[in-house]
Amino acid sequence: MYEEPILSVRNLKKQFGPGCHQCNQEHDKGLEKNYCPNCGTVYACQDISFDLFPGEILGIVGESGSGKSTLMQCLYFDADATSGEAYIHDAALDGQNVFSLSSQKKRYIRNHKYGMVYQNPVHGLKMNFSSIGNIAEKLIAAGNRNVSEMEGVGKTLLENVHIPLFRMKEAPKNFSGGMQQRVQIAKALSNNPPILFLDEVTTGLDLSVQANVLDLIKRIQRELGISMVVVSHDLAVIRMLADRTIVMLNGEIIEEGLTDQILEDPQHAYTQQLVYSLL
Amino acid sequence: MKTNTHFAFFDEGSKKEIRRAILKAVAIPGYQVPFASREMPIARGWGTGGLQITLSIIGKQDVLKVIDQGADESVNAVSIKKLVQATTGVKLTERTQESSIIQSRHRIPEVALTEGQILVLQVPMPEPLRPYEAKEYQTKILHSEEDYSGAWLMLFEQIMKYGQTATGADHPVYVNNRYVMAPSPIPRFDNPKMHQSEALILLGAGREKKIYAVPPYTDVASLAFDDYPFAVESFEGKHCHLCGATNVFMDELIDHSTGETIYQCNDTSYCMERLNANVEAEVEENHV
Incomplete structure (x- = not known):
């Protein structure tokens, strides 16, 4: 491997609760699934380390409560990580643990380096502002102050995600779920972020719309070469999108490797169960 | 008491x-x-x-x-x-x-x-960010991190809707x-x-x-985009019908009997002072 990872995460931990003498130990915490039966502290992410390489799609699978979304929230600074490090390969940020940066710097990374598509469009969009305004919001945050330029970028993006332009001044609250999701993707892509996070983007969409959105993501990755982290509990989505996959259980990575490898030859008992329960 | x-x-x-x-x-x-x-x-x-x-x-x-x-x-x-x-x-x-x-x-x-x-x-x-973000807790954070995309976004929305910024009053300032x-x-x-x-x-x-x-x-x-510069209300070619002032902020009044639109200084003391000065000048002229 000669390429440098664009994002490296090392020993990311996120816990909810103070912990106690029993679960504060380094090894043998005596956890029940991911929480301490003694004090009730939840260990959502325990020692997560992985690398994301330029232009690849990294899939993260796992059951509900396995820590997938918490991991995403920590990476996108929606939640503070309890401990751990993350490094972005970028001239301005090289060698700096992004979790320890000031909140202004974190906001800069969010606005310039990251894109995020949430499972629920309510979190990613301003439902009462126009769709084109939603896209402009991200551009404005990244420092653009030219209306016609932003309008141009917005129109191109909306066309890319198949939103008819005559509806661009309409608020996303008037749109169907699939359209909202596509506006969200357009917004996340607006400032050409090198890293894109997708949190259960197709969950709750019907099959044909799902196929549309997946197509779109695949096309974006091929054309723009954006690195993506895709969280899903849907193995079909992971199979279609991801080059490499991480399997999470109870806040820990239990298996990682090429997607085909994991789906065809699962090693861990849980992964085996997961793959064989695929209908 | x-x-x-x-x-x-x-x-x-x-x-x-x-x-x-x-x-x-x-x-x-x-x-x-x-x-x-x-x-x-x-x-x-x-x-x-x-x-x-x-x-x-x-x-x-x-x-x-x-x-x-x-x-x-x-x-x-x-x-x-x-x-x-x-x-x-x-x-x-x-x-x-x-x-x-x-x-x-x-x-x-x-x-x-x-x-x-x-x-x-x-x-x-x-x-200034309240229409964009309802929670005080959040707007405090936005101010502290100097994230004013919300204020700009509101102006952007106005330009999208009306072709220009449409703040009648209370146009946000840096x-x-x-x-x-x-x-x-x-x-x-x-x-x-x-x-x-x-x-x-x-x-x-x-x-x-x-x-x-x-x-x-x-x-x-005043906040403004590069290609939509900030502009004040224009009263070009208008003057106060009482004191004749130009380049001041004026009220637009409609004369109900004639249906005509007339303009009048909004600042009453300014208008009054100009009128008094006119009268004084007139009196002085007549006494000489």
């Missing part, structure tokens, strides 16, 4: 607290300082923020002017004036040049303010290159008067319990 009211209505503790908030506001231009807004003899939303500032800074030697949308004689301006005078005994005036404190609702006087004067503006909605501030609902016409103003500008929101300030000689820039 009739007890004597305190000088300037407030007890000394209240004045001290408000003055302290004002000092902090002056020290951090454009930053909204929370304060314990008092119950006043007028209802919240009727200028209690401005009134509390005025009462806590006023001294016996001050000369007070109160205007409401440019008018010295509107009910609200008159009752505020009466209250302040009844509790302090200060001199009242309508002339901008003579006053040391000017409490105003939604206008900055036409006559340029000078050093030593204090302009107190009444503010209904001190948070103060001292740090905080975005609601200038209170003054027309865009008055925004440039805040830039490098010689007078101290204090803004008080009684209902929202906030005080903020623009100290003298501070940079104030």
Whole structure:
């Protein structure tokens, strides 16, 4: 491997609760699934380390409560990580643990380096502002102050995600779920972020719309070469999108490797169960 | 039994607290300082923020002017004036040049303010980001991280909808290159008067319990996009039908009998002064 990872995460931990003498130990915490039966502290992410390489799609699978979304929230600074490090390969940020940066710097990374598509469009969009305004919001945050330029970028993006332009001044609250999701993707892509996070983007969409959105993501990755982290509990989505996959259980990575490898030859008992329960 | 009211209505503790908030506001231009807004003899939303500032800074030697949308004689301006005078005994005036404190609702006087004067503006909605983000907790964070994309976004939306920025009043401004501030609902016409103003500008929101300030000689820039520059209301080719003034902020009135549109100075004392000067000149001419 000669390429440098664009994002490296090392020993990311996120816990909810103070912990106690029993679960504060380094090894043998005596956890029940991911929480301490003694004090009730939840260990959502325990020692997560992985690398994301330029232009690849990294899939993260796992059951509900396995820590997938918490991991995403920590990476996108929606939640503070309890401990751990993350490094972005970028001239301005090289060698700096992004979790320890000031909140202004974190906001800069969010606005310039990251894109995020949430499972629920309510979190990613301003439902009462126009769709084109939603896209402009991200551009404005990244420092653009030219209306016609932003309008141009917005129109191109909306066309890319198949939103008819005559509806661009309409608020996303008037749109169907699939359209909202596509506006969200357009917004996340607006400032050409090198890293894109997708949190259960197709969950709750019907099959044909799902196929549309997946197509779109695949096309974006091929054309723009954006690195993506895709969280899903849907193995079909992971199979279609991801080059490499991480399997999470109870806040820990239990298996990682090429997607085909994991789906065809699962090693861990849980992964085996997961793959064989695929209908 | 009739007890004597305190000088300037407030007890000394209240004045001290408000003055302290004002000092902090002056020290951090454009930053909204929370304060314990008092119950006043007028209802919240009727200028209690401005009134509390005025009462806590006023001294016996001050000369007070109160205007409401440019008018010295509107009910609200008159009752505020009466209250302040009844509790302090200060001199009242309508002339901008003579006053040391000017409490105003939604206008900055036409006559340029000078050093030593204090302009107190009444503010209904001190948070420029409120239409974008409903939670105070969040807007505090946005201010602290200097993330004003919300304020820009609102202007962008107006351009998308109407082809231009459509803020009738209260067009957001950047103060001292740090905080975005609601200038209170003054027309865009008055925004440039805040830039490098010689007078101290204090803004008080009684209902929202906030005080903020623009100290003298501070940079104030109205928000505008590169390709949609900031523009004030234009009164080109219009003049006041009473005093003939041009380049002032004017009210548009419709004469119901003729259906004609006429324009009149919004600042009544400015208009009156010009009219009086005309009359004096006329009298002098006739006597020679």
